[in-house]
Amino acid sequence: MGMYAVTGAASGIGKAVTQQLRDAGHEVITVDLRGADINADLSDESQCAEVVRRVREQAADGLDGLVPCAGLGPDVPRKTLLPLVNFFGTVSLVEGLRPQLRQKRGAIVLVSSNSAQMTDYDTQYMDALLAGDRAAAAQFADTLHGQVLYGGGKQALARWMRRENAAYAAEGIRMNAIAPGYTETGMTAAGEESPEYGDAIRAFKASIPIRRAGRAEDQANAVLFLLSDKASFISGSVLFVDGGHDASFRPDRF
Ligand SMILES: NC(=O)c1ccc[n+]([C@@H]2O[C@H](COP(=O)([O-])OP(=O)(O)OC[C@H]3O[C@@H](n4cnc5c(N)ncnc54)[C@H](O)[C@@H]3O)[C@@H](O)[C@H]2O)c1
Known part of the structure; x- marks a missing residue:
């Protein structure tokens, strides 16, 4: 059976992914602020490095998969956490664990969002994220709305994944992302x-074409598929798991 690492594993989508992987007989190293195998704050660069060190130690033979789910929603009091956790915390774990994924020709599933496509986000903010400039990106928290920081960060994450995809694929690592729509978890409960x-x-929730909100299990089902060999020819894709919301917002752009 395989060896996986999941962040944000104590709640919501990360918890459901962890459960499904364990139900399938896999070993999962969990990471979260608390209540995980490795407790750490992924907004902090040095704690990210420590998480990488510990996962490398625990997965000495390599990783079959990595699912960095940890993240915060747009309505967060400390807005700098949006670029720091959602973008930099994710990318630093992916980069840090690349050798372990290469070892087992593993798969990565990032968690973007369908809000990444809802509008044109601040280009300078996304450029700062994609340039890896933590200080510059964090400064945008003083001026930009939480939704712009959130959606722009999720779009930058999908762009980063697509830009890096060929290099990872050349090492045998498949990297994809899901773009969840409105999904009932701790994050959305706070918003409501x-x-x-x-x-x-x-009102937004009522407009989902499938006529129900997403569940963490819906997202986990998609993640498990993208991690599996059934998705062996899928790489660099962003899979919308949103009850049809993105298709209804942008029917002609895909
Ligand atoms: N729920 C939705 O509607 C929705 C939609 C699109 C994308 N997403 C994304 O899905 C991912 C999971 O969110 P969720 O809905 O399961 O929310 P959630 O709040 O249930 O879970 C998020 C987890 O991330 C952890 N986390 C937050 N900050 C952290 C930090 N600094 N260090 C370590 N861990 C930290 C939390 O402790 C929590 O366990 C997030 O990246 C989120 O942006 C969610």
């Missing part, structure tokens, strides 16, 4: 309770 955004979020 927000006095500022609650009504808008409920």
